[in-house]
Amino acid sequence: MKVIKSGERETWSTKTAKGFEYPFAVKNIDCAVVEITGRHPLEGWYRNTKVDEMIFCKKGVGRIVFKDGSFDLKENDAVFIEKNKWYYWNSRTKGCFVAMCNPAWSSQQGQNKNKIELVYKKVTEKDKDQLFALIDTVLAGLENPQYFIPYEQWEYDSMFDEKNYAPLYGAYDGNKLVGMAQLYVSQKMLADFKKDFGLPAKTKVAELGGNLVLPEYRGLGITTKLQKIELNLAKKLGFDYLISMAHPENVGSCKTLERVGLKFVNEQKVANGFLRNLYMLKLK
Numbered sequence: 001m002k003v004i005k006s007g008e009r010e011t012w013s014t015k016t017a018k019g020f021e022y023p024f025a026v027k028n029i030d031c032a033v034v035e036i037t038g039r040h041p042l043e044g045w046y047r048n049t050k051v052d053e054m055i056f057c058k059k060g061v062g063r064i065v066f067k068d069g070s071f072d073l074k075e076n077d078a079v080f081i082e083k084n085k086w087y088y089w090n091s092r093t094k095g096c097f098v099a100m101c102n103p104a105w106s107s108q109q110g111q112n113k114n115k116i117e118l119v120y121k122k123v124t125e126k127d128k129d130q131l132f133a134l135i136d137t138v139l140a141g142l143e144n145p146q147y148f149i150p151y152e153q154w155e156y157d158s159m160f161d162e163k164n165y166a167p168l169y170g171a172y173d174g175n176k177l178v179g180m181a182q183l184y185v186s187q188k189m190l191a192d193f194k195k196d197f198g199l200p201a202k203t204k205v206a207e208l209g210g211n212l213v214l215p216e217y218r219g220l221g222i223t224t225k226l227q228k229i230e231l232n233l234a235k236k237l238g239f240d241y242l243i244s245m246a247h248p249e250n251v252g253s254c255k256t257l258e259r260v261g262l263k264f265v266n267e268q269k270v271a272n273g274f275l276r277n278l279y280m281l282k283l284k
């Protein structure tokens, strides 16, 4: 058992918020009291990437804004915010809140959308180990195994062969590879898919695929950005069509394809037996 008296709390403050942390130093749970008087954080969206948070309004009121709506948290109301959900506070009046996290909150796992600086570039063999670790992590944690058509051994062996297989781009946070995307250019590999799309065999087609982003970096626009880079590359390389396929329930995947300008064709079981939404863009 451990008691922390109010005078022993650790405090922090910004222009619009004041926090009182209870340093119990236990791993499973923590507790803080936060007074909020305006927009918090001052700019951007905030999210926890590793902890779920429950917030109870002790006094006053606080407007909490999520991407899908906002509401006022009033005295004795409580809200549960699961990890990876973006939000910010936008209060006009002062509110006092008790926040509890499981596992215990840490600043390292918190993210502010505006403060993450990512670099987009080709992935080279120097980052081979990181690349395969990223693939393993994302594929092991897939929400639905049907979302990703497993790589064949020749594809693993050809990861850096951009002429006969696929140019490969990555998103980097510092030196850390956090997301990848490929532009499949092998006409042999795409032959059956051309039939699925109703395209003549001699049409020059490239496919957007290999979109894998670490869970804690999703929703930051990484895939959208990488696919735009690859769309421009496909144009530059003289392809007639850009195609892509995504499982109908893979919302993130379908959304990015539509956002970069590919048009929905239909939903069908494609040549390899996977159910897919087909997307296509005529480049010429």
Ligand SMILES: CC(C)(COP(=O)(O)OP(=O)(O)OC[C@H]1O[C@@H](n2cnc3c(N)ncnc32)[C@H](O)[C@@H]1OP(=O)(O)O)[C@@H](O)C(=O)NCCC(=O)NCCS
Pocket: 067, 138, 142, 147, 148, 179, 209, 210, 211, 212, 213, 214, 217, 218, 219, 220, 221, 222, 223, 224, 225, 250, 251, 252, 253, 255, 256
């Ligand atoms: C699919 C995936 C690549 C998307 O990458 P990403 O970098 O997070 O994508 P973006 O941030 O560019 O865009 C995703 C959009 O979909 C939204 N989204 C993702 N999952 C969602 C869901 N379940 N419900 C509603 N929206 C969802 C995001 O919020 C974001 O939209 P927003 O910018 O309007 O908020 C990533 O989720 C992933 O790695 N998934 C596992 C592997 C996979 O399924 N790959 C696809 C097969 S090629």
